[in-house]
Amino acid sequence: GNSVTQMEGPVTLSEEAFLTINCTYTATGYPSLFWYVQYPGEGLQLLLKATKADDKGSNKGFEATYRKETTSFHLEKGSVQVSDSAVYFCALSDSGANSKLTFGKGITLSVRP
Amino acid sequence: NAGVMQNPRHLVRRRGQEARLRCSPVKGHSHVYWYRQLPEEGLKFMVYLQKENIIDESGMPKERFSAEFPKEGPSILRIQQVVRGDSAAYFCASSPGGNQYNEQFFGPGTRLTVL
Numbered sequence: 492g493n494s495v496t497q498m499e500g501p502v503t504l505s506e507e508a509f510l511t512i513n514c515t516y517t518a519t520g521y522p523s524l525f526w527y528v529q530y531p532g533e534g535l536q537l538l539l540k541a542t543k544a545d546d547k548g549s550n551k552g553f554e555a556t557y558r559k560e561t562t563s564f565h566l567e568k569g570s571v572q573v574s575d576s577a578v579y580f581c582a583l584s585d586s587g588a589n590s591k592l593t594f595g596k597g598i599t600l601s602v603r604p
Numbered sequence: 605n606a607g608v609m610q611n612p613r614h615l616v617r618r619r620g621q622e623a624r625l626r627c628s629p630v631k632g633h634s635h636v637y638w639y640r641q642l643p644e645e646g647l648k649f650m651v652y653l654q655k656e657n658i659i660d661e662s663g664m665p666k667e668r669f670s671a672e673f674p675k676e677g678p679s680i681l682r683i684q685q686v687v688r689g690d691s692a693a694y695f696c697a698s699s700p701g702g703n704q705y706n707e708q709f710f711g712p713g714t715r716l717t718v719l
Contacts, residue, residue, distance in 0.1 A: 495646075523706050534608075534695055535647070535710040580646055584706035591637060591660060592697075592708060594646035 493518045495581050497595035504571055504602050512566040512598055514555075514581035522583040524548075524557050524564040525592070529578040538566075538579070571602045606631065608698050608711035609678075616717045623683040623690070625714045629698030636679045637708060638664075638671060641693040653679060686718045 498513040516524065523542045527535040539548030544559035555566045564581060581595040609628040617623050629636050634655050639647040649663040653673035664671065668686075673679040683690055693715045697708035 525707075527710075534610075534712040535697075537707060537709070540707060590706050591649040591652055591663075592639075592647070592706065593649070594639075596644075596646045 493522065493583060493585060493593045495583055495593055495595035497581050497598050500598035500600075502598060502600050504600070506573055506602055506604055507570045508602075510566070510568040510571045510575075510600070512579055512581075512600070514564045514566065514595060516562050516564065516581075516583050518562075518583055518585075518593075520585070522585060524555070525582045525584070526553070526555055526564070526566050527580045527582060527594075529580065529597070531577075535580065571600070573602045573604055576600055576602045608696055608709055610694075610696050610711035610714050612714060613712060614715050614717070616719065617686050618719050619687055620685050623686050623716055625681040625683075625694050625696075625716070627679040627681070627696030627698075627711060629679070629696075630700075630709050633698035633700050633709070635699045635701065636673050637697045637699075638679075638681050639695045639697065641695060641713070643692070647695060650681075683716075686716075688718050691716055691718045 494517045496515050525540045526538040528538045529535050539550040541548040541557035547556045553568045578597045578599050580597045582592045584590045636653045638650040641647045651664045651671045652660040668684045670682045693713045695713045696711045699708045
């Protein structure tokens, strides 16, 4: 079945540092890929998505590129802020419309001033 | 411009009681998904419903759990005879029909604590 593997956490960075969070996946067909962010005590918010190979999703300074050859969707940001402190989840959907999402375990990012 | 609404936000039950979790999707969305988040883990799919129909319940335990999405009103996730292992955050998500890329919109979750 489908699966998503995220790098182990937590991650602690200083403000303005460069961020990379690794995500690899196993799936049949052509899934869509997502990064969701969860702030303390809240639900998940879609951060960015990519729907086909070589697509780059971007939002709020975050980027991730759909790499089919390496089955990866790593999240990057050039300069993190304290407000980026949250839990980040990589996810994929099954092929086909209205399919369920499969999530990685999530990684906690803490950014210190 | 209401998003996905869930209530209650926090629910405390004693072992053996019933828990009812409600989810109102984004207006116009006809597809609802329920996910469970155990402590220190990612979200796990439970069930996918369209109006009045269960489409995929492959992630839902066979015993004690049920879900519905009636023609009128919110979707309900019902847990009978709760046990401590049911303590988790339960998230509902919705999407419109014909959602080719499977983008889902999540509610704030219900945090269930079983004493």
